[in-house]
Amino acid sequence: MSENSQSTLLVTGASGQLGRRVLELLLEAGVGPIIATTRSPEKLSGFAARGVTVRAADFDDADHLPAAFAGAERLLLISAEDAVTPGRRLRQHQNAVMAAQTAGVSHVVYTGIVNPTPESPVGVVPDHAGTEAALAESTMGWTIIRENIYADMLPNTLARAMQMGQLFSAAGDGRTAYVTREDCARASAAALASSFTGKRTLDITGPEALSQADLAALVTSLSGKPVAYVPLPLSVLVDNMVAAGLPQPVAELFASFDTGIAQGYFETVSPAFEELTGRKPGSAADFLAAHREALMA
Numbered sequence: 001m002s003e004n005s006q007s008t009l010l011v012t013g014a015s016g017q018l019g020r021r022v023l024e025l026l027l028e029a030g031v032g033p034i035i036a037t038t039r040s041p042e043k044l045s046g047f048a049a050r051g052v053t054v055r056a057a058d059f060d061d062a063d064h065l066p067a068a069f070a071g072a073e074r075l076l077l078i079s080a081e082d083a084v085t086p087g088r089r090l091r092q093h094q095n096a097v098m099a100a101q102t103a104g105v106s107h108v109v110y111t112g113i114v115n116p117t118p119e120s121p122v123g124v125v126p127d128h129a130g131t132e133a134a135l136a137e138s139t140m141g142w143t144i145i146r147e148n149i150y151a152d153m154l155p156n157t158l159a160r161a162m163q164m165g166q167l168f169s170a171a172g173d174g175r176t177a178y179v180t181r182e183d184c185a186r187a188s189a190a191a192l193a194s195s196f197t198g199k200r201t202l203d204i205t206g207p208e209a210l211s212q213a214d215l216a217a218l219v220t221s222l223s224g225k226p227v228a229y230v231p232l233p234l235s236v237l238v239d240n241m242v243a244a245g246l247p248q249p250v251a252e253l254f255a256s257f258d259t260g261i262a263q264g265y266f267e268t269v270s271p272a273f274e275e276l277t278g279r280k281p282g283s284a285a286d287f288l289a290a291h292r293e294a295l296m297a
Contacts (some may be wrong), residue, residue, distance in 0.1 A: 011031055037057035041054045065096060077096050100138075111188060112131065116128040123256040151287040158280050190277045206269070234259060241254060
């Protein structure tokens with residue numbers, strides 16, 4: 001993290017996987033002071049012992065958010081978890097943006113999604129696009145970290161594919177520049193700790209875009225067991241997920257990512273991660289190789 005500011009930094013959603021890793025990186029870099037907010041402060045007792053100020057914050061409780069954000073100069077708004085309840089996550093994010101401005105925050109870093117265009121079929125895009133609009137309408141500076149799909153989601157999917165010898169997807173021939181959660185954490189920490197005060201949008205992606213057939217070839221190589229890619233119609237994919245126990249709205253939300261992949265919304269490959277952090281992004285192939293045991297389990 002070069003050109004770091006010594007501003008008071010705040011990480012929301014800090015008890016989640018991404019938030020905890022960002023806190024670790026900030027502490028390693030010696031920046032701060034650092035404030036961490038979460039609905040479950042007890043989960044961050046270890047960080048409190050290391051000098052992080054831990055506060056309770058609930059994005060549904062708009063009235064109390066400004067106090068939770070008080071004293072912060074730069075704030076990392078990690079996207080909230082509820083992507084299924086209609087409108088809830090966008091309202092939560094809007095509450096957080098308004099509270100940050102009320103509390104006197106000067107710069108917000110937000111973890112969004114690549115290509116949040118009105119035409120995108122991906123079910124979570126309206127939440128991210130609406131949050132970007134709220135930031136644009138605010139008086140604060142901002143850095144939008146548009147993340148690609150996490151490579152961390154691949155081991156479970158590909159382990160099932162290895163067991164069955166077939167990788168089922170409705171993504172067609174579309175390609176995805178999978179990015180690791182670790183790299184997203186590093187990008188968020190670097191943007192939060194930097195001295196940048198303007199407005200910018202950064203695509204955080206892996207170094208190459210892979211198709212489902214590429215993934216099948218990767219898992220074949222890693223496991224020594226042949227895995228074939230089997231394209232499915234979207235409706236069949238949704239029906240299969242529902243039959244496996246997922247509620248229909250959740251299945252449709254998950255399947256919308258396949259449609260987005262098929263239509264090219266996740267093929268973006270960007271140099272922004274290296275420019276921001278000075279590091280090369282990790283590849284999906286290296287990530288899977290490092291998690292080979294999970295594939296074989």
